[in-house]
Structures are given as structure tokens and as C-alpha cells.
Amino acid sequence: MTTTKTSSPVSAAPRGRRIQFGRFRDLTLVPVIVVLLIAGSFVDPIFLTPGNLTNVLQQQSALALVVLAEALILIAGKFDLSLESTVGMAPAVGVMLVIPVAAGGFGLELPGILAIPLCLLVGGLVGAFNGFLIMRFQLSAFIVTLAMMIVVHGLQLGLTQGKSLFELPESFLYLGSATWLGLPAAIWIVGALFTVAIVALGYFRVGRSLYAIGGNADAARAVGVRVERVVWAVFVIGGIVAALAGVLETGRLGGISANQGVGWIFMAFAAAVIGGVSMDGGKGTILGALTGVLVIGLVENILTLKGVPGEWKQLVYGSIILVALMISRLAGGKAQD
Amino acid sequence: MKIGPAATGATLLALALTLSACGSSESTGTGAAQPAGEAGATGGKVGIDFPRADSDFWNSFSKYVPQMATELGVDLMPPTNSQNDVAKLVANTQALSGQGAKVIVMAPQDTGAIASTLQSLESKNIPVVTVDTRPDKGKVYMVVRADNKAYGTKACEFLGEKLGGKGKVVQLMGALSSINGRDRAEAFGACMKEKFPQITVFNEPTEWEGTKAASMLQTRLEQHPDIKGVYMHAGGVHLAPTIQVLKAKNLIAPPEDPKHVFVISNDGIPQEFEAIRKGEIDATLSQPADLYAKYALFYAKAAAEGKTFQPGPTDHDSTIIQLPNGLEDQLPAPLVTKENVDDQALWGNQVK
DSSP, X not given: OOTTOOOOOOOSSOOTXXXXXXXXXXXXXXXXHHHHHHHHHHHOTTTTSHHHHHHHHHHHHHHHHHHHHHHHHHHTTOOOSTHHHHHHHHHHHHHHXXXXXXXXXXXXXXXXXXXXXXXXXXXXXXXXXXXXXXXXXXXXXXXXXXXHHHHHHHHHHHHHTTOOBOOOOHHHHHHHHOEETTEEHHHHHHHHHHHHHHHHHHHOHHHHHHHHHHHOHHHHHHTTOOHHHHHHHHHHHHHHHHHHHHHHHHHHXXXXXXXXTTTHHHHHHHHHHHTTOOTTSSOOOHHHHHHHHHHHHHHHHHHHHHTOOHHHHHHHXXXXXHHHHHHHHHHHOXXXX | OOOOXXXXXXXXXXXXXXXXXXXXXXXXXXXXXXXXXXXXXXXXOEEEEESOSSOHHHHHHHHHHHHHHHHHTOOBOOOEEOTTOHHHHHHXXXXXXXXXXXXXXXXXXXXTTXXXXXHHHXXXXXXXXXXXXXXXXXXXSEEEEEOHHHHHHHHHHHHHHHTTTOEEEEEEEOOTTSHHHHXXXXXXXXXXXXXXXXXXXXXXXXXXXXXXXXXXXXXXXXXXXXXXEEEESOHHHHHHHHHHHHHHTTOOOOTTSTTXXXXXXXXXXXXXXXXXXXXXXXXXXXXXXHHHHHHHHHHHHHHHTTOOOOSEEOTTSOEEEEETTEEEEEEOOOEEETTTTTOTTSGGGTOO
């Protein structure tokens, strides 16, 4: 997390055998996913049907985007807890700028088509402000974003007066509820963004530089990476992606409740870390983070199908995540951090 | 990707603007509550703590409080808010009693952890009225809440009759750590077992979260496409996700259509009434936010004046029952369907 770290032996541009190792680390959760698929098919015959698996992907699409944003920030060696609050606040503010006062809006009544761009803009602004405090003010990312998590959620509560927003423009709900070519649009969007991120971090200089910065910021600076600028951009992108997660979630649920997104950050960290992304920066891949999301989604789905009693569900859920961590540790063969 | 000082300035400006906008709305809020407190003054000062700021039901309740205080002539202190945190509630209660409250109205969401606070208030001779929840231990002057067991039973009877006593229903439960969620779930389950044993009930622990409700309902409908009924414990959080899932499955149809899924909700907020009018859901149980506010303050005032009450029927269609640690006024909770959804007496039709 600190910018002055000097230890981590991570490379800006791995070659030869290192690439092999990186690939392997991506796939440590694959055995877990296989076990879950087999277990699930025993739990209920409906589990392996395309309909159910599509549902799992759709249900996890918003969380997947938060995990994507968090993974980018973690790889760059920083931290962002405020993403979960952006998931609720950005859509709420975007929508309130376009809906009439009677429905809970500000009364500006801008054209409905602007709601999504405004929402993404708000997310980007939160990210930019985080980046400003962390990179320019040199504050600790953990504390800054912890405070921002409270501030951003508080802003939503204050502006909406704690009310849920129900009357939303149709265009705002579209992305989260439409179907393209037989699959929910949300799945296509998430798939496309993950592909872009995997390619960018794998093959482009700016993307590769995230690993350099996360591994050793001073070394990265010494070889000419504009560390401040890149990390700041990552925070802005993270904010925008979290806002988009909010749009997808809103479309799926048909309304914005006052606590949308609250508590997600723990799931996002769990998914990123079991997927092999290091909390210390510089390690892990976007593909790995995606497998983490899939594990969490499959576990939730199996628990629901099985009808695990409510009072035991959290215990079972937490335990399965621990077991997944252990399996990925054994499969990966290297100490986790 | 140049982010220069100009962009920084713009970010700060935007944040400052939003913050100041937020601040101004808050100050008008307390400003509105203030005159209500000064209006009438009989008995003693009444302190009130709101349990949370992020729920539709409680926000309606907190809007009714200053209004009812004026009507009843209660000397209300500026309200505090404990944000669903029992530690904050304890601190707020101490502050209120320090500021000279003679009676305290609260809605402890954690009904166990409030016991020692109630004991210390009792030793200071400050009577406590609780709203919506019943403390497990510690003296209370009066508990004002709807009969949550009756909610569960009424929902069960409604669905049981509509389904003709057989089929599959889903219960979207609230948090099991709350007495209201538990009461509703237990009464619903017990009634189904007793009166409609051929109906299969799927219990979904949603923790009052819309996102969990949507995922669980969607998964369950995939597993059992012949589900014909849904009972939602809280309209505020479950309504929009449920309608969205049913829409996506193309299951919103008139009651005569065999595809129709019967949905009964709980709370009675305006959006549920709107959904009943549109035919998206069939019924709701109205949890009277206005009566909660009115009778909480009514009993607070009575406590300040030193009045006492006995168990038995009251003059407002409810019954007072004896608890080990005090009394409870169980307010009626009407069933709202398409027939009576436009009744102006329902609180959901009065909020704007």
C-alpha cells in the first residue's frame, strides 16, 4: 500500500518463465470452480441449466465491475474503500438531476438521456477527489477512502433524505434489464470491460506500468513512469466503473434504495484476493479477479438453491470462501499475501 | 489523460457545492422541527431518537413526529438519530436525559442490547416509550407497535385463499436479528403449516436487502417455475426488485391469467399503493407510520403527566397487552387490496 516500498520482487515486464507463472496464478481458482459446478449439479438438477447459470452471471455483474475497479487499484498498490458508496450515490445523483421534484429529484429536470453520463461523471469526480487527496496531499489511501466511503454514502442519504428512488427514466434502467442476443446486456458489458482490462494490463505499456508502480513506485518513477498521473487516472477509472456498476444494479432492481452498495466492498476484496490479487500491490491479474467473482456467485447460487436456513447461511458462506482460499493456495503453490 | 490544477479546482468546487447544498437542506429540516417543540408545553420535555435515516418507513415516521407533536401539544426536543447503531442510541439517550428530557421515545433496533440503558433511565425516573420494537428486558412505559404476528398470519391467509390451498410460495424475509422480521416469518410459517399444509413455502433470508431479494427470487423461480405467490416482508426494499424480476420473467399478468403470481407486501408506502393500482402486486399490509408517531407522542405526553394505563381494548381499535416489562399497544394493520387502495384514511395516501 505504501508508495515507498522497496521489497517486492515484481517485474514491470515479465518474460519467459515468468509469464508462465503469471498465467498459472490466474487459474488457481479453476479447480474450485470445477468442484462448485460438480457440487451444484448434485444439489439441484436446475443448477447446470443455461437459464440458471445466466442468472448467476447477471446477479454478479454489478459486483464484478466493483471487483474490476478494486483490482486495478490494488494492482497499482493503492486501496479504495469508497467504491461501494459510489455504487449507490452516483446513480442516485445522476437520476435526481433528471427526475421531477415530485419523484424525489432536484427539480432541474435535465433530459433523461443524460442520467447515465451524469452518473458516470459523478463517479469519476469521486475518484478524482480520492486521487487528489492521496497523490497530491500524500495522505494514506486507506484512511482517505475510508472517510470518503462514509462521506459519499452520507451525501446520498442527505440528498435523498434516506428515501428510495422508484420513478426512474426508462433509459436509465435499460442497461441493467435489457437482453442482447439472448443474454442480459449486463453480461456483455461486463465481459467487454474485463476483456479491455485484461488486454490493457497484459499487453499495453500504460497497463503494464500499473504492475511496476504497485511493485515499487520509486523504481517505476526512476524508469520514467509518471506514477502520480497514472495512479490518479486509475482512481478516476475506478470511480467511473463503480458508477457503471451502480447503473447495472439499478436496472436489475428497478429502484435505488438508500443503502445500495453498502457492504459490497468486503465481497469485492474477498473476490479479488481469492482470485490472486495481492493486497500489497503489484501482483495478480484481472482474469484471476474475475474467477474470484465467479466463485462467490456460484456459492451464493448453490446456497439459495439448497435453501440453507437464514441463520446458518452466513457461516456456511464465510467458510466456503475460506476453503476456496485454501484450495487456491494449494493449487497456486505460493504463499498468499 | 492530463489532470491539471484546473480539473482539481473543478472537483473541489463541485464537491463544495454539493456539500453546501446538503448542508442547507439539513438546516431547514431542523428549522421545521424547532417551532413544533415550542408550540405547546404541558407536562415535560419529550426527547425522541429516530432509529435510522435510510428507510422509507422511518423517514415517513420522522416527518409525522413534529406534525403530531404540534397537534397534541407535546414539548418536543430536537430529535436525535442513532443510525441503526445501539451504541449511538445509548449516547443519544444520555444526551437527551442530560438536556432535561422527562420522557424518551425510541425505537431500539437491537432489542437485547438496550436493556441496561432502560434500567439506568428507570433509576432516573424517566419513562420510555418504544416504537415498533419491544425491548427484551428493561422497563418500558409503553410499546407502540403493530401486531407483527398478525401481519404474517394475514399474509398467509391472503395467499392461501388466492392459491386455493395448494402450490408454492416464496417468503422474502427481513433480517432474522430483528423481532419484527422474526414475528412475521414465524406467524407466516405457523399459519401455512396449520391452515394450508399443502402449500410449500420457500424462505429467503434477504437481510432487508433488495439485491439479495432479487437474486434469491430469480434463482427460486428458475428452480420452481410454478411458484404462484410471494410474501415480501418490507415493501420499501423488496418491492422494486420483485416487480423487476417478475417483469423480466414476463409474469406480470392480470389475476385471472394462469401465469399470475400473487404478491402481498408489508409496509403500505405510497409506491406499493401505486403498484396495486397498476396491478403489479395484489395487496399490502399497511404499517401505520402516522399512528406510530401519534400514539408514541400520545403515550409520552401521558407519561409526563403521570397517567397510567391498563391492559384491554382502547378507544382507537387496538388492544393493550401486558408484557413482563411493561405494556404494549398493538395497533391495527389493515389489509390493502385493489378494492380499498384509494381510501384516504390510509397513511400511504396522505404523504406527498
